[in-house]
Amino acid sequence: SVLIEAKNVSKRYRNGLAGEWQQILTNVSMMVHDGETVGICGPSGCGKSTLSRILAGLEEPDKGEIWFRTILLSSVDNKIRKEMRRKIQILFQDPGSSFNPVRKLNVSMNRLINLPGVTLPRQGFSEILHKVGLHEEILSRYPHEISGGQAQRLALARILLTKPELIILDEPTSGLDISVQAQILRLLKEVKKREKMSYIIISHDSDVLSFMSDRIYSMENGALS
Ligand code: ADP
Numbered sequence: 001s002v003l004i005e006a007k008n009v010s011k012r013y014r015n016g017l018a019g020e021w022q023q024i025l026t027n028v029s030m031m032v033h034d035g036e037t038v039g040i041c042g043p044s045g046c047g048k049s050t051l052s053r054i055l056a057g058l059e060e061p062d063k064g065e066i067w068f069r070t071i072l073l074s075s076v077d078n079k080i081r082k083e084m085r086r087k088i089q090i091l092f093q094d095p096g097s098s099f100n101p102v103r104k105l106n107v108s109m110n111r112l113i114n115l116p117g118v119t120l121p122r123q124g125f126s127e128i129l130h131k132v133g134l135h136e137e138i139l140s141r142y143p144h145e146i147s148g149g150q151a152q153r154l155a156l157a158r159i160l161l162t163k164p165e166l167i168i169l170d171e172p173t174s175g176l177d178i179s180v181q182a183q184i185l186r187l188l189k190e191v192k193k194r195e196k197m198s199y200i201i202i203s204h205d206s207d208v209l210s211f212m213s214d215r216i217y218s219m220e221n222g223a224l225s
């Protein structure tokens with residue numbers, strides 16, 4: 001059945017306070033079924049990240065609707081909205097930059113483990129680390145002491161903590177060396193097979209998309225086809 005659906009979503013931004021309005025998304029409709037990996041391709045600047053922020057509930061569309069199963073995202077109260085934010089997570093291109101640079105990684109991660117609503121015991125987190133191919137030892141390092149591939153694995157572990165139903169992979173391997181890219185893509189496939197999840201993967205790389213996706217939308221000038 002349908003997990004998430006965008007119906008005629010439009011969005012514009014203003015360049016500066018008094019600038020011109022720029023139409024970013026125009027009547028975008030798309031859907032993702034349970035267990036599916038849906039690709040979105042398109043050139044840089046065409047609106048892919050904007051769409052992913054709207055799908056994840058981080059931004060409101062100007063027009064149109066986002067449905068998550070039977071829930072209309074724009075109509076929910078704050079409590080449900082928070083819950084939805086845990087169910088739909090974004091894995092960004094450069095996760096390393098989201099860790100506090102002056103703290104060891106275990107401080108950043110402990111804070112997350114103690115998040116309200118996340119009831120996972122420490123032991124459970126070790127298990128998740130192993131699932132993404134990391135060892136607890138990595139948590140004793142500073143963010144600048146880990147590689148790009150390790151940062152991406154750790155970001156995935158952090159996301160898996162909240163047991164998401166949908167992960168939006170926004171250029172998940174663009175900053176990585178070719179050999180590391182392939183490892184991360186294989187890991188993402190493996191993880192999806194084990195957990196019950198769906199993916200949206202955004203990439204400008206058609207090889208990455210065809211390797212990962214069950215179905216691909218292409219975006220041009222803020223419209224999907
Ligand atoms: P893509 O992910 O396809 O590269 P984006 O969704 O990041 O595209 O950006 C689409 C367009 O929207 C770009 O022209 C970008 O400059 C503009 N844009 C994105 N976010 C904002 C914002 N918060 N305010 C104004 N313009 C924005």
Ligand code: ADP
Nearest residue numbers: 143144145146147148149150151177179180183
């Ligand atoms: P991966 O395949 O996990 O992405 P890399 O080949 O990029 O790893 O890096 C190899 C090793 O070098 C890793 O074990 C990582 O810990 C270490 N490393 C990478 N970048 C840094 C850094 N800036 N400081 C210290 N160690 C690093």
